[in-house]
Amino acid sequence: MSDNKHQHRPNALNRFSAWLLHHLQSLVFSLGKAYRSPSATLMTVAVIGITLTLPSGFYLLLKNIQSISGDLRSSTQITLFLDMKLSLDSARQFNAQLKQHAEIADTRFISREQALTDFKQTSGFGKSLDHLNDNPLPHTVIVIPSTELDTLAIKTLLSRLESMAEVDIAKLDTEWLERLFTIVEIAKRSVIIISLLFSFAVLLIIGNTIRLDIQNRYQEIIVTKLIGATNAFIRRPFLYSGVWYGLFGGLLSWLIVELSIIVLSGQFDSLSLLYQSQYTIITFSFSDFLIITGCSTLLGLAGSWLAVARHLNEIEPK
Amino acid sequence: MIQFHNITKRYPGGFEALNNVSLNLQAGEMAFLTGHSGAGKSTLLKIISLIEKPTRGQAILNHINLNNVPNSRIPYIRRNIGIIFQDHQLLFDRTVFDNVALPLIIQGYHHLETAKRTRAALDKVGLLHKEKSLPITLSGGEQQRVGIARAVVHKPMLLLADEPTGNLDPVLSREIMQIFIDFHQVGVSVLVASHDLSLIEELQKPVVTLNRGKIIHNDLEPVDV
Numbered sequence: 309m310s311d312n313k314h315q316h317r318p319n320a321l322n323r324f325s326a327w328l329l330h331h332l333q334s335l336v337f338s339l340g341k342a343y344r345s346p347s348a349t350l351m352t353v354a355v356i357g358i359t360l361t362l363p364s365g366f367y368l369l370l371k372n373i374q375s376i377s378g379d380l381r382s383s384t385q386i387t388l389f390l391d392m393k394l395s396l397d398s399a400r401q402f403n404a405q406l407k408q409h410a411e412i413a414d415t416r417f418i419s420r421e422q423a424l425t426d427f428k429q430t431s432g433f434g435k436s437l438d439h440l441n442d443n444p445l446p447h448t449v450i451v452i453p454s455t456e457l458d459t460l461a462i463k464t465l466l467s468r469l470e471s472m473a474e475v476d477i478a479k480l481d482t483e484w485l486e487r488l489f490t491i492v493e494i495a496k497r498s499v500i501i502i503s504l505l506f507s508f509a510v511l512l513i514i515g516n517t518i519r520l521d522i523q524n525r526y527q528e529i530i531v532t533k534l535i536g537a538t539n540a541f542i543r544r545p546f547l548y549s550g551v552w553y554g555l556f557g558g559l560l561s562w563l564i565v566e567l568s569i570i571v572l573s574g575q576f577d578s579l580s581l582l583y584q585s586q587y588t589i590i591t592f593s594f595s596d597f598l599i600i601t602g603c604s605t606l607l608g609l610a611g612s613w614l615a616v617a618r619h620l621n622e623i624e625p626k
Numbered sequence: 627m628i629q630f631h632n633i634t635k636r637y638p639g640g641f642e643a644l645n646n647v648s649l650n651l652q653a654g655e656m657a658f659l660t661g662h663s664g665a666g667k668s669t670l671l672k673i674i675s676l677i678e679k680p681t682r683g684q685a686i687l688n689h690i691n692l693n694n695v696p697n698s699r700i701p702y703i704r705r706n707i708g709i710i711f712q713d714h715q716l717l718f719d720r721t722v723f724d725n726v727a728l729p730l731i732i733q734g735y736h737h738l739e740t741a742k743r744t745r746a747a748l749d750k751v752g753l754l755h756k757e758k759s760l761p762i763t764l765s766g767g768e769q770q771r772v773g774i775a776r777a778v779v780h781k782p783m784l785l786l787a788d789e790p791t792g793n794l795d796p797v798l799s800r801e802i803m804q805i806f807i808d809f810h811q812v813g814v815s816v817l818v819a820s821h822d823l824s825l826i827e828e829l830q831k832p833v834v835t836l837n838r839g840k841i842i843h844n845d846l847e848p849v850d851v
Contacts, residue, residue: 326734333731531715534675535776536705537732538698625677 331544338548349553352517356557356604359510361564363503364592364600368565370492370499372590377492380485386451386466389477396420399447402474411454411465418448446476459486507607510557514550514611521549522619530625543616547609554608558601562592627653627784627815628674629849633683635669635839643669645839646683650849651817653688653783656810657846658826659819661836667819670836671786674817675709676700688783705733708777712789714769716761722748722772723757729780747779748772751805767798774805778814785809787818791825799825807831 342349390399396419403417418426423445428437451469453462462480470478522529529542569591580587592600630649636642644666651657659667672678673685676692685692688706695703716725726747730740748754751771753764761769770790777785785806791799799822807829810816820826826833832845 322736323734326731326736329737330731330734527715528717528719531717532728532732533701534677534704534709534715535729535732536701536703538701541732625675 330541334544334548338545339552341545341549342552352513352553353556353560355513356510356553356608357560357564359506359513360557360561360600360604363499363506364561365565365568366499366502367596368569368590368592370495373492373495375590376587377488380488384453384462384480384485386453386462386469387479388449388451388469388475389479390447390449390474391476392446394447394474396447399449399474403449406449406451411457411461412451413454414452416450416452418450420445420447423448459489507603510554510604510607511611511614514553514608515615517553518546518550518612518615519619521546522615522623526623529620529623533623534625539620543620546616546620547612550608550610550612550615551605552608554605554611555601557608558604561604562597562600566591627651627655627688628817629684629686630670630673631684631686631849633670633673633680633685635666635673635678636681642839644673644680644836647836647839647841648683648849649834649841649844650847651815652847653815654810654813655832655846656806656816657818657832657834658829659817659834659836660821660823660826662821664838665836666839667836668788669839671788671817671819674784674786675707676703701732705729705780706783708780708782708785710770710773710777710785710787710790712792714773716769716772716776718761720760721757722753722759722761722764725761725772726757726775726779729776733780743779744775747775750778750808751775767794767801770794770798770802771805774802778809782814784815784817787816787820789820790818791820791822796825803829 390402394402399419400417403415406412406415420443424437424443427433427445431437453465457465466478466480469475532542569589573589576589628649628651630647633644633647633649634642635644647666647670649670659670661667669678673680673692674687676695680693687703690703692703717728723744727740727744730743735743745754745757748757751774753768753771753775756764756768756772761772764772770793774790777787787806790806791802794802803818803825806816806818833843834841834846835843
């Protein structure tokens with residue numbers, strides 16, 4: 309009698325489409341469940357969203373700092389004070405020669421006469437400088453290194469320039485720049501550590517939420533197991549719940565950061581005006597958006613997976 | 627269908643629920659399992675539905691040895707059984723239709739087929755007009771009938787019922803038992819645990835009586851060796 313009963317069982321293709329359908333149903337069902345208990349869902353999503361705001365906000369801050377410090381790097385200058393004995397013509401020639409150099413983006417030549425005039429105008433000593441018999445200033449070349457050079461390469465360039473016969477003194481004020489870069493590097497690593505910590509927190513939050521959900525549906529799980537549900541079948545809606553929590557939490561954190569930028573942008577613009585800078589704040593790109601929501605969705609899946617793996621197998625009909 | 631060979635079940639703590647029980651329910655047969663509470667009726671049903679494993683002896687369900695079934699196979703074996711609980715164990719957050727359809731959804735039936743079979747099962751227990759109701763709005767007898775519809779919707783080879791009439795009045799109890807007899811008449815094996823002795827006597831089916839884990843009365847054929 310068993311055989312003719314089995315003829316009614318669905319075939320493989322039907323089972324596959326039913327499997328897909330159940331995935332879809334679990335997806336919609338878990339979303340519907342979230343919708344039916346809005347306050348609980350909102351609280352969980354808010355906790356996840358706020359938790360994720362810190363790492364994503366820091367990430368954006370870091371991006372801005374990196375961009376600003378990149379601008380600063382391109383403003384690095386080497387000042388070459390040329391030998392006093394060099395004539396104006398050979399100094400100009402030397403400047404032209406430097407311009408051809410691959411590691412040098414641009415140069416600016418200041419003749420000693422020009423330097424003295426500038427100095428008279430800006431220093432305020434004006435007339436008293438007229439009493440000088442001699443111009444004490446050398447010809448000067450300001451070298452702007454190529455933007456591709458890192459700090460070390462700039463230093464090599466500096467010592468190469470200094471060793472040239474035409475150059476008396478080569479000067480580069482990089483110490484503060486190096487400090488800044490080190491700080492940026494520390495900030496970068498801190499953001500990584502913070503992101504890891506807060507991701508872990510999100511994992512725990514989602515895991516705990518799903519664990520409570522599993523406990524609430526204890527009886528239902530037992531009944532479905534007795535009816536012949538596999539663990540995979542029972543797991544599915546819980547996993548999708550985790551995915552939704554993660555996705556919505558990620559969206560919320562993105563929204564919070566974007567809103568904060570809007571609130572802060574006025575202050576930022578006036579600050580950048582004070583520095584006579586054209587800098588406009590960097591916001592999330594589309595790929596940043598995808599990374600944030602993608603990561604938080606993955607965290608949701610991982611958190612619910614942990615909870616499900618730990619607690620679902622404990623529930624067996626007795 | 628069901629064969630028990632010298633089954634003993636001892637729970638942790640030493641309580642012996644079944645002691646050397648042998649039993650043979652043939653395919654298409656219907657029997658009642660009686661005895662006082664604590665006599666071992668529930669344990670016997672739990673061994674068949676793979677909730678408990680016997681301490682000693684062999685349990686065989688439809689040629690499958692239940693002693694060494696890996697956990698991953700358990701769901702598939704349970705799909706051959708329809709279980710009816712005393713407290714019907716319906717899911718109260720979904721409609722009658724969704725409750726009854728659950729076994730078919732679990733087994734991956736096409737949704738059109740699922741709808742057709744679910745309505746047929748509900749019709750069989752006389753509750754088709756309640757398909758959109760929530761279980762909480764139904765009476766005790768109706769809830770039990772929904773439980774039966776859920777147990778039979780996937781056309782199992784074997785129906786197990788644990789005190790299905792425990793909470794019902796005599797008229798409703800008779801109705802429920804009649805539904806089991808109807809299924810038995812279309813070829814389903816049925817094993818009903820009950821202590822409603824007067825009703826059982828009336829129905830004139832084979833009876834197995836347990837007392838303190840031992841069989842003291844058995845109308846079924848002896849186990850073939």
